[in-house]
Amino acid sequence: MMTAENQNNQLAENKLKPRQRDILKALVQKYVDTAAPVGSETVRRVGNLEVSSATIRNELAALEEAGYVHQPYTSAGRVPTVEGYRYFVEELMERVNLSVPERRMIGHQFHQMRLNLDQWMSLTAAVLAHTARAASLVTPPHAKSAYFKHLELIGINEVMCLMILVLQDGSIHQEMLGMANPIDQETLTQTSRKLNVLLKNCTAEEIQESKDPELTALEGLTRQVLGRVVDIMESIDRDAISKIYRDGLENMFREPEFRDAEKMQQLIEIQQRHNLLEPILASILNSNGIQVIIGGEGPYEEIDNLSLVLSRYGIRDRASGVLGIMGPRRMPYGRAISTVRYVTRLMDDLISNVYGEDD
Amino acid sequence: MMTAENQNNQLAENKLKPRQRDILKALVQKYVDTAAPVGSETVRRVGNLEVSSATIRNELAALEEAGYVHQPYTSAGRVPTVEGYRYFVEELMERVNLSVPERRMIGHQFHQMRLNLDQWMSLTAAVLAHTARAASLVTPPHAKSAYFKHLELIGINEVMCLMILVLQDGSIHQEMLGMANPIDQETLTQTSRKLNVLLKNCTAEEIQESKDPELTALEGLTRQVLGRVVDIMESIDRDAISKIYRDGLENMFREPEFRDAEKMQQLIEIQQRHNLLEPILASILNSNGIQVIIGGEGPYEEIDNLSLVLSRYGIRDRASGVLGIMGPRRMPYGRAISTVRYVTRLMDDLISNVYGEDD
DNA sequence: ATTAGCACTCTAATGAGGGGACTGCTAATT
DNA sequence: AATTAGCAGTCCCCTCATTAGAGTGCTAAT
Numbered sequence: 143m144m145t146a147e148n149q150n151n152q153l154a155e156n157k158l159k160p161r162q163r164d165i166l167k168a169l170v171q172k173y174v175d176t177a178a179p180v181g182s183e184t185v186r187r188v189g190n191l192e193v194s195s196a197t198i199r200n201e202l203a204a205l206e207e208a209g210y211v212h213q214p215y216t217s218a219g220r221v222p223t224v225e226g227y228r229y230f231v232e233e234l235m236e237r238v239n240l241s242v243p244e245r246r247m248i249g250h251q252f253h254q255m256r257l258n259l260d261q262w263m264s265l266t267a268a269v270l271a272h273t274a275r276a277a278s279l280v281t282p283p284h285a286k287s288a289y290f291k292h293l294e295l296i297g298i299n300e301v302m303c304l305m306i307l308v309l310q311d312g313s314i315h316q317e318m319l320g321m322a323n324p325i326d327q328e329t330l331t332q333t334s335r336k337l338n339v340l341l342k343n344c345t346a347e348e349i350q351e352s353k354d355p356e357l358t359a360l361e362g363l364t365r366q367v368l369g370r371v372v373d374i375m376e377s378i379d380r381d382a383i384s385k386i387y388r389d390g391l392e393n394m395f396r397e398p399e400f401r402d403a404e405k406m407q408q409l410i411e412i413q414q415r416h417n418l419l420e421p422i423l424a425s426i427l428n429s430n431g432i433q434v435i436i437g438g439e440g441p442y443e444e445i446d447n448l449s450l451v452l453s454r455y456g457i458r459d460r461a462s463g464v465l466g467i468m469g470p471r472r473m474p475y476g477r478a479i480s481t482v483r484y485v486t487r488l489m490d491d492l493i494s495n496v497y498g499e500d501d
Numbered sequence: 502m503m504t505a506e507n508q509n510n511q512l513a514e515n516k517l518k519p520r521q522r523d524i525l526k527a528l529v530q531k532y533v534d535t536a537a538p539v540g541s542e543t544v545r546r547v548g549n550l551e552v553s554s555a556t557i558r559n560e561l562a563a564l565e566e567a568g569y570v571h572q573p574y575t576s577a578g579r580v581p582t583v584e585g586y587r588y589f590v591e592e593l594m595e596r597v598n599l600s601v602p603e604r605r606m607i608g609h610q611f612h613q614m615r616l617n618l619d620q621w622m623s624l625t626a627a628v629l630a631h632t633a634r635a636a637s638l639v640t641p642p643h644a645k646s647a648y649f650k651h652l653e654l655i656g657i658n659e660v661m662c663l664m665i666l667v668l669q670d671g672s673i674h675q676e677m678l679g680m681a682n683p684i685d686q687e688t689l690t691q692t693s694r695k696l697n698v699l700l701k702n703c704t705a706e707e708i709q710e711s712k713d714p715e716l717t718a719l720e721g722l723t724r725q726v727l728g729r730v731v732d733i734m735e736s737i738d739r740d741a742i743s744k745i746y747r748d749g750l751e752n753m754f755r756e757p758e759f760r761d762a763e764k765m766q767q768l769i770e771i772q773q774r775h776n777l778l779e780p781i782l783a784s785i786l787n788s789n790g791i792q793v794i795i796g797g798e799g800p801y802e803e804i805d806n807l808s809l810v811l812s813r814y815g816i817r818d819r820a821s822g823v824l825g826i827m828g829p830r831r832m833p834y835g836r837a838i839s840t841v842r843y844v845t846r847l848m849d850d851l852i853s854n855v856y857g858e859d860d
Numbered sequence: 861a862t863t864a865g866c867a868c869t870c871t872a873a874t875g876a877g878g879g880g881a882c883t884g885c886t887a888a889t890t
Numbered sequence: 891a892a893t894t895a896g897c898a899g900t901c902c903c904c905t906c907a908t909t910a911g912a913g914t915g916c917t918a919a920t
Contacts, residue, residue: 218882294651553864
């Protein structure tokens, strides 16, 4: 993310000499590949550098001094630090694109899909996970404010009815309502028809503050239903991230950094702890472009040794969600970013087809 | 499960002398507690047995001969075999009940809940996982045959509409439909009203085989909608297990048997592989009472070192699902069973309130 | 039938030793 | 001044041997 801190970093970073950049780049690439500390001779080979390993050792010492690499112990090779990854992502990484067959495959899957929100989100998560070979996260499209669209009441038995609420963004909410006394389907239909007229295109706030005598005078079932509608709409307004679709967790367990049981358990707990990820995803909703969050960086200490590549998709404030992937910090960022970029573009297209020329 | 094989087993099992039963019982209890092989002296102490450890050693050798216990290596203690667990569960285990505060807590959570299927299932999974301290599985209630209840079409924009299909069992299915040419909301409402009348209480089969000229003569959007309705209903009929709600996986990772990364990965893969669990859950739908599946037993070789305690809930063929827990084979079966029993009873009550006096 | 006693077995923990990868430094070279 | 060859030194990690300890099976006595 582009913050003030970051700009400071960049000033410092730009002081790196070209050769140091080459060295850092080769080192990160190799380390991402092998997960083992990288020595000077290896850097020379991987980076095709025309200097001796002794020179590279000197430069590595300088890079360590500057905080971009780290030595697990004296006389081991070097490993990138968080700052090293950040520099790599911002300055060194070459843009990669998904191969044509991969793009075709993804496009194909998206076009075959039935347009059911749940399936759609699951599929997106699956595609992301499979293509980036990492864990994926997707949140459903969400509007800044919920607008009432349609209500339906369906009698289930003597004392219960099913309420179905459709909002402008296409989301559907259902709830079973207990009724004080038996009400027949005809009355239920009347009730829903009446509310459909009264509430058309309203927000929760508008409903609550309405002085319309028709609304304020409601009683009985109708009042009960209205109350639930407002509750639901308010909870939607409140929670930008209603649900997180996930997939591909197993990809992470394959990585050597999670070989050890304790690290694995930490990972599982991070997945479970919604209060950790939700604020991050919510913040992405107000951003543009692809955001790379490198674990341990700034406010993200808690997700140490994980990284996220996230992007907002859809139409801001109208129907917009977050998608992206989560992997070990040692992640092929180039591929991750290109995957997220491509899927975001597809989602943007789909969203603008569905929500684009509304009303 | 009570099969012919099992009855054979039982004959064999009943040949165990009372002292052998005491020994096996103490051994299983201790092993479940400590996850370490149990020696003769420990059995004597745990089981309060009035014989010497030498006698117990002799009996243990007999139990090993009979296949109920196993020695990891010469001169180690004993560990229960699958058969040992089975005998324990069928014959030795004492019935335990959840404590009153626990029951109260669970009951409270269920009564506070909004009656939304998704929340309901998630809550049930959470309660099971938390109470049994294991992973939990819950499938939504499902009817043997899907009966049409209600259809709604809501225009989203010029070329798309949202179809909402409600079935007799209260399940809701939604899909976005693309329309060849723009259709206004009035027409959509007409269409849904018409289909609501024609399809009322029909099964997929009845719709397909209907000779009603009103149905067979349909065209355009109405025909398209009808096609999707039938497709959805058929897929419901086909798949007894539409979705599995899970929770508490992290409980399993805490167990020592999954300390090692490889076992953990196996576990993740079992969670992922739907074709493994779904048939098991589907078979539970046709059973009664609580079923204990001990990993590695009979046809369940693939889930080696896992056990399942499952139960059908609800009204058979009308609105019935499966719930239960999954844990390491070394599991406190008594507590697991009592948890599943109690939650099943609560679910039965809820289901009969909602679906009981239908029509 | 039971038990005390004992030799025996096998694991798991500990620590020593050595190979290997890589460094940092020095001194020579360009 | 920058680069490099060379080399001593560092530290990990693997292997191997040793040992303590838990628990067994067997025998002979009760």
